[in-house]
Amino acid sequence: MFTTDRLFLRGFEDGDADKLIALHNDAKVQRFITNEPIVPRPAKYKEDLKKWAEACTLYLTLILRETGEFVGQCSITVQEPKNRDGFFGIALHPKFWGKGYGTEASKFVVGYAFEALGVQxxxxxxFEGNKVAILLYKRLGFKEEGRKRRCNWVEGHWEDMIHMGILDDEWAAMHRDEDRLLQSSLAAM
Ligand SMILES: CC(C)(COP(=O)(O)OP(=O)(O)OC[C@H]1O[C@@H](n2cnc3c(N)ncnc32)[C@H](O)[C@@H]1OP(=O)(O)O)[C@@H](O)C(=O)NCCC(=O)NCCS
Incomplete structure (x- = not known):
């Protein structure tokens, strides 16, 4: 299990499937994580979420250290090892939005991907309508690399998918002064 200032970041546990489906069934969350129709997911979708979590290179459930509450999840998936390219994803329960937890978890996981998973x-x-996420990623050093135009019909308008990325040397230059890994710990559960 990893720890950051306010979060535990741990691997998938069976009970997480119920929390994950509730997270994905929140229309405010679903709107930002898929370009499929925003619909309630059936109970069997839990199996898909479990398979997805197990297929990630690094899947982490985020837990609030103070209360033990489920905050959300984040992940890194390295699809083609030779390219050392990790795809990052994150989703938090709306109750925890705007409190800096997204920044805290993303910074740890992206840093860990560079420093421990060896991605480059x-x-x-x-989606372009996700202003909070775009701001967060830019603050961490991600750059826009391209757009898939009008790929999502949502809330009565079209949105582009913005592709963003950060390279290992860019991350190191931005974050070399931070003692991030020392603030975290890796311990067996
Ligand atoms: C995107 C997400 C992970 C961000 O996490 P978060 O904990 O809410 O974000 P943080 O609080 O760490 O930081 C958000 C930043 O946006 C700012 N912000 C908050 N509300 C804002 C708004 N309506 N418009 C613009 N900026 C806003 C915050 O002030 C903060 O900036 P600051 O640190 O400079 O003050 C989270 O909102 C989420 O899970 N959303 C739903 C799923 C999702 O969008 N996933 C990402 C898909 S790419």
Whole structure:
């Protein structure tokens, strides 16, 4: 299990499937994580979420250290090892939005991907309407690398998918002064 200032970041546990489906079934969250129709997911979708979590290179459930509450999840998936390209994803329960937890978890996980998973770039996709996420990624040093135009019909308008990425040397230059890994710990559960 990893720790940051306010979060535990641990691997997938069976009970997480119920929390994850509730997270994905929140329309405010679903709106930002898929370009499929925003619909309630059936109970069997839990199996898909479990398979997805197990297929990630690094899947982490985020737990609030103070209360033990489920905050959300984040992940890194390295699809083609030779390219050392980790795809980053994150989703938090709306109750925890705007309190800096997204920044705290993303910074740890992206840093861990560079320093421990050995990726040379981290990639992500974000819908253009997701202003909070775009701001967060830019603050961490991600750059826009391209757009898939009008790929999502949502809330009565079209949105582009913005592809963003950061390279290992860019991350090191931005974050070399931070003693991030020392603030975290890796311990067996
Ligand atoms: C995107 C997400 C991970 C961000 O996490 P978060 O904990 O809410 O974000 P943080 O609080 O760490 O930081 C958000 C920043 O945006 C700012 N912000 C908050 N509300 C804002 C708004 N309405 N418009 C613009 N900026 C806003 C915050 O002030 C903060 O900036 P600051 O640190 O300079 O003050 C989270 O909102 C989430 O899970 N959303 C739903 C799923 C999702 O969008 N996932 C990402 C898909 S690419």
């Amino acid at each position: 770039r981290v990639s992500l996709g974000v």
